[in-house]
Amino acid sequence: MNKQEMLDKAYKQGFAGERNVRGCAQCTLAGVQDALNIRNDFVYKAASGLAGGAGECIDGICGGYSGGIMAMSLFFGRTREEEASTKGREDKYVSFRMAAALHDRYMEKYGTVICSGIHKKIYGRAFDLRDGARWATELILNEIEERGQKLEDFEDLIYTKT
Numbered sequence: 001m002n003k004q005e006m007l008d009k010a011y012k013q014g015f016a017g018e019r020n021v022r023g024c025a026q027c028t029l030a031g032v033q034d035a036l037n038i039r040n041d042f043v044y045k046a047a048s049g050l051a052g053g054a055g056e057c058i059d060g061i062c063g064g065y066s067g068g069i070m071a072m073s074l075f076f077g078r079t080r081e082e083e084a085s086t087k088g089r090e091d092k093y094v095s096f097r098m099a100a101a102l103h104d105r106y107m108e109k110y111g112t113v114i115c116s117g118i119h120k121k122i123y124g125r126a127f128d129l130r131d132g133a134r135w136a137t138e139l140i141l142n143e144i145e146e147r148g149q150k151l152e153d154f155e156d157l158i159y160t161k162t
Contacts, residue, residue: 001037003141007134010035014064014133024063024115024132025050025070031133032071036140038157043074053115062115064132065106071136072098075154076143098139105135 001009010031017027025047033039047067053060077095082088106113110121144151 006035006141007138010137011134023048023051025067026063028064028067028132028136029071032068032137032140035133035137036151038154040074040157043070046070058116058119060115061113062106062118062132064118065102065113068102068132068136068139069095069099072102072140072143074157075140094143098143101139102132102135106132 012031013034014027014031017030018024021027026044029044029047033044047063047070049055050066051063052058053062054066073095076091076098078088078091082091103113106118110118112118112121141151144153
């Protein structure tokens with residue numbers, strides 16, 4: 001699959017997940033994972049409570065936004081072993097930069113990253129998370145390209161439950 005096909009798949013999977021399953025953070029993560037042909041059910045599970053601004057309270061950050069940050073940080077965040085090292089600090093700031101880029105896209109399109117504000121902006125109550133999955137996938141692919149890496153370099157992210 002080329003980059004455009006991966007972005008389109010993330011968009012479609014994010015939308016289908018939200019329509020059929022609900023839970024913006026998990027649907028965004030699933031859209032990113034499916035588009036990039038990876039799977040990590042532990043990360044997906046960890047996003048369970050982030051829907052609807054967290055716990056469906058709608059006054060927190062959008063689940064599509066938080067799920068997108070989780071997906072990007074899965075690729076470029078720091079590990080516990082590296083957190084105090086130079087590499088750990090560098091990785092932390094890469095994840096900060098990517099989260100800020102996703103934030104800026106949400107602000108440009110919706111004027112907020114808060115769930116309820118996005119609901120009002122789009123439909124009056126429902127958030128279309130397709131863009132969150134697509135944008136997070138695009139930022140991941142861009143970072144991989146800029147680093148001269150390939151998606152295959154991240155095969156350790158794949159978790160296959162047997």
